Amino acid sequence: MDATGKLLALLRDPVGLEPLELDGDALVNRISQRRYPICNSIPVLVDQPGLGPQNLRIQKMYQWMAKGFDIANGVGNFLSMGGITKFRRRLAAELGLKPGCRFLYTSIGTGLDLPFLAENLSLDSLEFIGLDLSMEMLRQCQMRIRRYARSALLLQANAEKLPLANGVFDVVLHMGGINQFDRPAEAVKEMVRVARPGARIFVADETKKVVKSQYQGWNPFTRSTFKDMPTDFDPRAWVPADITEVAYQEMANGRIYFLTFTAP
Ligand SMILES: C[S@@+](CC[C@H](N)C(=O)[O-])C[C@H]1O[C@@H](n2cnc3c(N)ncnc32)[C@H](O)[C@@H]1O
Known part of the structure; x- marks a missing residue:
C-alpha cells in the first residue's frame, strides 16, 4: 500500500472536513461527491476558491522560485553566518521525535529540514505528513523524500485550512511561510486542532526585521x-488565547523566531 492508502484515515475534505475514500487516481468525499486528484503521488487537497489574495500571490511566486529556492536558502545561511x-x-533535535510518532510539517517547502531531521532518527519510523501550498515546491521535496523518508506522504494543501482529522498528531511543526499567510492566527489554530492533547507545537519563521530589510527591501525577487x-x-498574538504558556526565542542573529507550546 502506498503512503496515501496508509495514512488515508487522517485525510479530510478541506471544505467540510468529511472523510475521504480512495477512488483510482483521486480522493472522493462520498457525501458531497467532491473529488480531489492525486498528481504523481501527491493528493491535491486545496480549496482553491477559498484562498486569500496573499495565498494566491505566494502560490504564483513559488511557481518560478521553487527551482532556485535552495540556492536562496544558501545565500540566507551565508548572510546569517551559518545561523540557518x-x-x-537545533530545531530538528528539539522536536523530540520518537519512532512511531505521528508528525505533521506544514509548509515543508523543498524539504531542506529533512537531512537534519534524519540525523535524529529514521524518518521511516514515523507516520509523517508534509504539506505545502505550492506543487512546484513539493516536486522538489519529492526528490529529498525519496532519499530520507520514503514512507512519508506529501500533500498540496493550505495550512490555514488543513485537510486533516482532529487530534491525531503527536508533533506539529511549521517552519517558514506563516508570515506570508493571509490568516496566520487561523493557521496556528489549525495546528492546534489536528494535534493530540499534550502534543508539542512548533512555529518558526523569519523575524519582522528580515521581512522589512530583505523581502520588502533589497531583494528584487520578493519585493x-x-x-x-x-x-x-x-507571532505570539497568533496563539489561541486559552494557551498561556508559550516560549518565544529569537535566533540566528535575530533573523529567526521560534515559538513552542503544548496543545491543550
Ligand atoms: C520560506 S519557504 C519555507 C520552506 C521550508 N519550510 C524551509 O524551511 O525551507 C515558505 C513555504 O511556505 C509555503 N506556503 C506559503 N503559504 C502557504 C500556505 N497558506 N499553506 C501552506 N504552505 C504555504 C510556500 O509554498 C513555501 O514552500
Whole structure:
C-alpha cells in the first residue's frame, strides 16, 4: 500500500472536513461527491476558491522560485553566518521525535529540514505528513523524500485550512511561510486542532526585521509579492488565547523566531 492508502484515515475534505475514500487516481468525499486528484503521488487537497489574495500571490511566486529556492536558502545561511543551518539542526533535535510518532510539517517547502531531521532518527519510523501550498515546491521535496523518508506522504494543501482529522498528531511543526499567510492566527489554530492533547507545537519563521530589510527591501525577487505584508506582527498574538504558556526565542542573529507550546 502506498503512503496515501496508509495514512488515508487522517485525510479530510478541506471544505467540510468529511472523510475521504480512495477512488483510482483521486480522493472522493462520498457525501458531497467532491473529488480531489492525486498528481504523481501527491493528493491535491486545496480549496482553491477559498484562498486569500496573499495565498494566491505566494502560490504564483513559488511557481518560478521553487527551482532556485535552495540556492536562496544558501545565500540566507551565508548572510546569517551559518545561523540557518545551526537553527535547523537545533530545531530538528528539539522536536523530540520518537519512532512511531505521528508528525505533521506544514509548509515543508523543498524539504531542506529533512537531512537534519534524519540525523535524529529514521524518518521511516514515523507516520509523517508534509504539506505545502505550492506543487512546484513539493516536486522538489519529492526528490529529498525519496532519499530520507520514503514512507512519508506529501500533500498540496493550505495550512490555514488543513485537510486533516482532529487530534491525531503527536508533533506539529511549521517552519517558514506563516508570515506570508493571509490568516496566520487561523493557521496556528489549525495546528492546534489536528494535534493530540499534550502534543508539542512548533512555529518558526523569519523575524519582522528580515521581512522589512530583505523581502520588502533589497531583494528584487520578493519585493512586489511582499509589499503589502504587515511588518508590525507579533507571532505570539497568533496563539489561541486559552494557551498561556508559550516560549518565544529569537535566533540566528535575530533573523529567526521560534515559538513552542503544548496543545491543550
Ligand atoms: C520560506 S519557504 C519555507 C520552506 C521550508 N519550510 C524551509 O524551511 O525551507 C515558505 C513555504 O511556505 C509555503 N506556503 C506559503 N503559504 C502557504 C500556505 N497558506 N499553506 C501552506 N504552505 C504555504 C510556500 O509554498 C513555501 O514552500
